[in-house]
Amino acid sequence: MIYLDNSATTHPHPEVLNSFQKVADQYYANPSSVHSFGSEAERLLDRSRKQAAQILNVAPQEVIFTSGGTEGNNMAVKGIALQHQSRGKHLITTQIEHPSVMEAFRALETLGFDVTYINVDRNGKVNPDDIKNAIRPDTILVSVMSVNNEVGTIQPVRQIGQFLRSYPKVFFHVDHVQGLGKVDLSIKEWGIDLCTLSGHKIHGLKGTGALIKQPHVTLFPLLHGGSQESEVRAGTENLPGTVAFVKALRLLNENLEQKVAHLAEMRQVLWKGLEERASYMINSPEDGAPHILNFSIPKYKPEVVIHALGEEGIFISTKSACSSKQPDVSAVLKACHLDYERTTSALRVSLSTLNEMDEIHTFLRKLDQTVENLKATMG
């Protein structure tokens, strides 16, 4: 099997699974329980939080463990909007956000919030000046992803954070789910108030992740109940999942530079291979994230190509998995001003460090064959 759908999810690291299993088995007490078994679990939770904080270069109390990217994004976007609406009801985001951000904003519109969706250029990149110009006295939130999940565009998060320092009343949220371990990001130095992370995109497990929240930020909680996670997220802590997430974070950070270089090298080969063939059109920007390459084969229905490749044991995707079930046009590619033919025929290859260069060559070969085979019906 050649798995090239790592932006959808990744293969859990065996050590991560091992930790999960051990914690689920040996530390199943509720960390809030008074007895010593509970306090043991609590200490493990504290320790996990400290380790996560250390890796991410933030303070332990700034780490809120969540069930993943969708929750983190909702918690940040709705949490800010509801908590600070008395100060203003204007929110800013971009046209190429993940559905968990986009739909949260759409939902807020139905509650009377005013949302500006900033345009992107052909490469899917947002211009910081456009955000600056959109800011109004009643703006309370800017939300921009660090890396786009469909095409891999790296957004100018640093610049945006920098000028937002002059707007102390505007909170800055970054959806870093696709960027974690792939591109640079410094929460403190870049002035990021809220940052969403997910475990299963970094060889951790589904249902795990974190929202990093700076101490001056207050949120309206999505989940009310017990006082877990500094009262921002009630519910018995998912200790095995949390430990697994933090372990995945640590493993991710080992030899990170080499890993990124390995990804970039594979992407480069893939890029060259696709570029050489006239029938493929690359949609990703050349300076995009090292693990995502989006391209179109005009006139070829992407689902058919994916199924055909699947029969060969090769797994890639079309659009993002979260929106794949809706038909046809990719909203992200459309926002990038690509024509109809390209937006309806896009395929995404997303790499992980577990992939090998051989697999890239094999993929290219099999893709050619597949297209050749389908030529009669679609070409």
Place this chain on the structure above:
Amino acid sequence: MKFDRIMIRYGEMALKGKNRRAFEQKLQSNIAIKLKKYSNTTIQKTQGRMYVLLNGEDPHQVMKECQEIFGIHSLSFAVKIEKDEEEMKGAALLAFQDAKGARTFKISSKRTDKTFPIPSQEMNPLLGGHILRHTEGVTVDVHNPDVEIKVEVRHEGCYVTAQDYPGAGGLPVGTTGKSLLMLSGGIDSPVAGYLTMKRGVEIEAIHFHSPPYTSERAKQKVIDLAQELSKFGSKVKIHVIPFTGVQQTIHREMPEGYSMTIMRRMMMRISERIAERNGLLSITTGESLGQVASQTMESMNTINEVTNYPIIRPLVSMDKIEIIDISRTIGTYDISIRPFEDCCTVFVPKSPKTKPTREKANYYESNVDFNGDIEKALQESYIIEVSPDEHTGQEEDDFDDLL
């Protein structure tokens, strides 16, 4: 270009005449201990100043660590460069950009090396012009600048320093003796410890543990608090005193209204013994005046009777809000508010006497022999040592393979 060093200025310390050498040495060794995990850093001492040479370590992280060290008045990022116009321009720009959000600046040049061809009067507009060309909406303000960039041309090279960061102030820990801090799990006592350390005092802690009336978590809380405090010094020893026996006897034998006062007198007696045994010349407490029933002048007078050791009460002049502010800044607040009973809250009488007297306390105590309980507590006491980077829970190592 990157900052390659942090310049350290010491305030009050520089005034200390003859002791100065000893103070400087202590400060240097405290910095070295604090920066142990940044193994590439080295410390350079020059006339009245110290430099931490980064040798590739992250400037901002090292800065953060240094800001927690007592005895430092202020710090600046600095870079040593060749005496070359282009390099100096680059460094000046770097220094300006480090001051995030600054809109105005001023350049102060000094030329000790007169062989350098550009006089300092010409240097200011030269470097300032470079900054203006590479920024937007920035202006020069020589009277009240957001950031002052200092450029010093010396024989060995040129130093450019950026804005000042405040240091923790005070005196280097370990230069003014040792004290025994009575550390409960509350908000006050860690702050008292911190303020005492700020005056250069090395702290050991004493904690009264009364299982099963207090849980392991209450003890863990104290360990965690001590660990936070250790960040401002190096190590903190915690003397853990099993106190259940003493407390049960008090509860059984003493009138309820006096049980709190007498419990504190017992703690004070035991603390004095521990201090004496360990060569600590004073006792530090988080007591304040008029906060709760037990912290009255009468209460203080009655409790203080049992020891003639100096008792340091740094919080006596502070409001609760000021205390809470400090505890948030030093990172102990979140630990202190964890909801576990400490020994002061379980045995709380319904209505403690707010105006106890020495006479009555002595009278009640004379009816019972506490010596056995006290000796037993001292005998069974044990020490836990914490330092900033070590984990202190009993089985934290078990977690290593999980994480």
